Amino acid sequence: MSTDEQQQDAPASEVPQDRLEAMAAERDQFKALAQRAQADFINYKRRTDEERPNIARTAVGGLLARLLPAVDDLDRAVDALPADAPASWAEGVRLVRQNLDALLEAEGVKRFTPAPGETFDPAQHEAISQLPSAEQPAGTVLTAVRSGYRYGERVLRAAQVVVAREPG
């Protein structure tokens, strides 16, 4: 019998006890690590599966949110069209705005403009100031300064409003 074979066949009792314990501890350590890694992976997979449909939405939502200031600018341009502007040119600018609205709507983005008297709701409205008002009850929207946008359930951008307070 060669030396190698002798070592392989050596009964466990011949392995020093402390070495056995160290090996067992190391085994437990790696086992725990493997279990944790597996649990991490299962959770990660579940979450990415759940999030997958949202990832596209989040990416599109991010792009749309950045696009909205340009839409606001176009709104202002339409509002400020000079009276002596050539009719066909003015109509063209309005059509660009309409097309953009149609595109946003097709993507599931909905514009909302709170009406005066609507209850102020910080979940979708952002108060930029507060003014005394006899027409609207306190705590309601006095005027909308900038429209808000919803993308599915999510508020892409809150509508900026002036909130009414008690007069005097």
Added chain:
Amino acid sequence: MAKVIGIDLGTTNSAMAVMEAGEPTVLENTEGGRTTPSVVAVNPKSNERYVGMAAKRQAVTNPENTVYSAKRLIGRKFAEVSSEIRSLSYEVKAGKGGDAAIVMGGKEHTPPEISAMVLQKLKADAEAKLGEPVTQAVITVPAYFNDSQRQATKDAGTIAGLEVLRIINEPTAASSPTDWTRRMTRSSPSTDLGGGTFDISILHIGDGVFEVKSTNGDTHLGER
């Protein structure tokens, strides 16, 4: 094994993360943001409570019941914060034991109670995202926080239903995930330009041990 969340409880904004496969991942809140404003408010008429972005959006309509920058008051005596109070829109008075107390919605709250409301939202949002209960957390604090401020931050976590496993210095937390810190011994600066403060710390890192050698900055540089 349940996840431990890491929380950056900031003066202006807060954020949370979990370790995934050995790497930190920031969790988005339910509104889809990676940070949550550290703002709490109570509507004095309906008694409704707002936390985060909603609280921030209604601030101008309700300044006296909108609490922000509670971190500037946490763990501090009323007598220590007179200069801070001048720039705040809500009432701060001397509470139990001379500690700073915040008046919101006609009720007195301790700064840890206010911070706990922010932490509760983070906890709930993390649970929604992870799909499992979260009960343990690690919270970061500025390196210059004293024992009282650290303890008060820990109390905030406890009030929010979190077992705070550790309070970590912000510059240490910011430096620790980088790979070179595991291998090298060196001194390194760590800067943090936040929403409310600007901090700089000099860390000495060796064998994975972080020592904050010195810290300085501007406690009022930023948004507020």
